[in-house]
Amino acid sequence: MRLAVLDLGTNTFHLLIVERGSEGEVRFLSKNKIYVKLAEEGIEHIGQAAFQRGLAALRTFKTELDIAGVLSPNIRAFGTAALRTADNAPDLLHQAAGILGIRPEIIPGEREAELIHKGVRQAVPFPAGRRVLIMDIGGGSVEFIIADREQVFWQKSFPVGVAVLWRAFHHNEPITQEEVQQIESHLEAALHELWQAISRYPSSTLVGASGTFDVIDIFLLDPAEKPELYGYIPVMDFYPLYKLLLRSTLAERRAMPDLPAERAEMVVAALVLIRVVLKKVGIGEIYTSAYAMKEGMLEEMLEVRSEG
Numbered sequence: 001m002r003l004a005v006l007d008l009g010t011n012t013f014h015l016l017i018v019e020r021g022s023e024g025e026v027r028f029l030s031k032n033k034i035y036v037k038l039a040e041e042g043i044e045h046i047g048q049a050a051f052q053r054g055l056a057a058l059r060t061f062k063t064e065l066d067i068a069g070v071l072s073p074n075i076r077a078f079g080t081a082a083l084r085t086a087d088n089a090p091d092l093l094h095q096a097a098g099i100l101g102i103r104p105e106i107i108p109g110e111r112e113a114e115l116i117h118k119g120v121r122q123a124v125p126f127p128a129g130r131r132v133l134i135m136d137i138g139g140g141s142v143e144f145i146i147a148d149r150e151q152v153f154w155q156k157s158f159p160v161g162v163a164v165l166w167r168a169f170h171h172n173e174p175i176t177q178e179e180v181q182q183i184e185s186h187l188e189a190a191l192h193e194l195w196q197a198i199s200r201y202p203s204s205t206l207v208g209a210s211g212t213f214d215v216i217d218i219f220l221l222d223p224a225e226k227p228e229l230y231g232y233i234p235v236m237d238f239y240p241l242y243k244l245l246l247r248s249t250l251a252e253r254r255a256m257p258d259l260p261a262e263r264a265e266m267v268v269a270a271l272v273l274i275r276v277v278l279k280k281v282g283i284g285e286i287y288t289s290a291y292a293m294k295e296g297m298l299e300e301m302l303e304v305r306s307e308g
Contacts, residue, residue, distance in 0.1 A: 002029070003301055004070045006061060006077035007294040008096075008104055010039050010139025010163055011211065011266075013057045016294045017068050020302065029068060034060065035262040038082040039163040043140050046086045054092055058099045065100075076297060077104035080112055081140025081161055109157020112136075113143040116209060118296030120289045121149050123229035124207050131201055133281060136209040136292055137270055139163035144194050146201045154197040160190050162212065165269040173249040175268050180246070183272045188280075195280060204284040206235075206277065209292035211263065212270035216241065217288045218258050231288040235278060238286065242271050 007014040017030040034057040041047035046054070065075065077096070083089045083106050097103040107115075116136045126132055126149040134145040140161040146154045169183045208216070219241050221231045245253065245268055253264040277283070 001305070002068055002070045002074060003298065003305075004065055004068070004075045005294045005297045005301070006058075006075070006100075006104065007297070008054075008077060008079040008083060010043065010080060010082035010141075010161055011035060011037055012139070012262075013054065013061070014294050015061045015064060016298060017064065017070060018298060020305070024306065026302065030064060032061065032064060037139070037163070038086070039139050039161075039167070042167065043082050043085045043159075043161075043164060044087060046082065046088055046092060051088070051092060055095055055099065058096050062099050062101075072101045074301075075100065075102055076301060077102060078112075078115075078293070078297060079104045079106045080293075081109070081138055081157075081159065084108070085140060085159075109141055109143060110155060112141075112293060113145050113155035113157055114152070115293045115296035115300075116143050117145045117147050117152055117155070118299050119291040119293055120207055120209055120296075121147075122295055122299065123289045123291035124287045125230070126207075127205055130205065131203040132205040132207045132287070133198070133203045133277075133283070134207045134209065135274075135277060137162055137212050137273065138210065139266075142273070144191075144197075146197055146203060153201045156193055156197070158191060158194070160187060160273065162266045162270040162273070165273060166266040170266075170269050173251075174247055175272075180272055183269060184276055187273060187276045191276075191280075194277075198281050202282075204282060205287065206281070206283045206285070207287045207289055208274070209289040212267060212274065213286075213288040215259060215263050215267055216286075218260075221288075229290045233286040233288065235283050235286055238274070238278065242275055245271055 001020045005016045013034050015032045019027045036053045038046050038050045136143040138161045141157045143157045217231045
């Protein structure tokens with residue numbers, strides 16, 4: 001049996017195709033991600049160019065699904081922040097259904113956080129007997145989960161995704177100190193509920209999933225030495241990279257061979273966000289996770305079919 005998950009994020013659309021064997025073993029057949037930047041003109045309305053990029057990505061995915069022979073009942077598609085918020089999202093979803101043969105499901109932020117936890121715990125060796133703070137940075141929203149391997153103690157989605165911060169605050173190259181301070185002040189207020197939750201459930205370990213944490217991995221870890229599904233970074237190793245990228249212009253970042261071109265524009269705002277969390281929470285170590293929401297979705301699909 002072949003199964004597929006589509007994660008339709010604000011910045012990136014992801015496709016994951018797997019095959020489950022007769023003994024229940026799971027083999028990953030295909031992974032693809034396409035940068036669509038739905039919120040480049042704001043998260044309240046998907047601009048025409050971004051709208052068309054989204055549809056083009058779905059047509060590419062449909063071709064891959066057909067080649068892999070994945071049947072419609074075995075495909076699930078989930079939309080997140082931009083598709084929750086944009087006034088023309090229903091039109092994109094209608095056209096998406098025509099392309100894919102299924103209508104993507106729009107999930108609330110709390111459901112997104114639940115799936116992220118299910119994905120991350122498959123990849124990261126949670127410290128024994130200790131809570132971690134999971135952080136998944138999307139384009140439109142950021143999900144925070146305080147959890148151990150088995151239990152979620154608190155979770156919430158905040159509308160402070162990297163595309164939102166970049167559009168609102170990052171107007172100069174390199175970013176100015178005033179702009180950094182504006183982001184920090186905004187986050188201090190916007191993440192008030194997170195600070196309260198951390199006071200109830202302290203943790204000194206951050207587990208980062210998705211986009212910007214992939215960039216940190218690329219810069220700071222040797223792929224020949226790191227485990228396949230996660231990375232480990234002492235928190236002090238983060239700050240030289242933070243300073244390097246904050247002092248850079250967009251042209252300089254685009255010229256960096258280790259920085260994916262699609263991340264160059266918004267990565268600075270994301271790093272400011274991460275630094276605020278590190279300092280405010282008192283983080284001492286960072287794990288980066290190769291798995292996130294789509295792998296959590298897949299786990300649920302496999303469970304349902306096993307029970308069936």
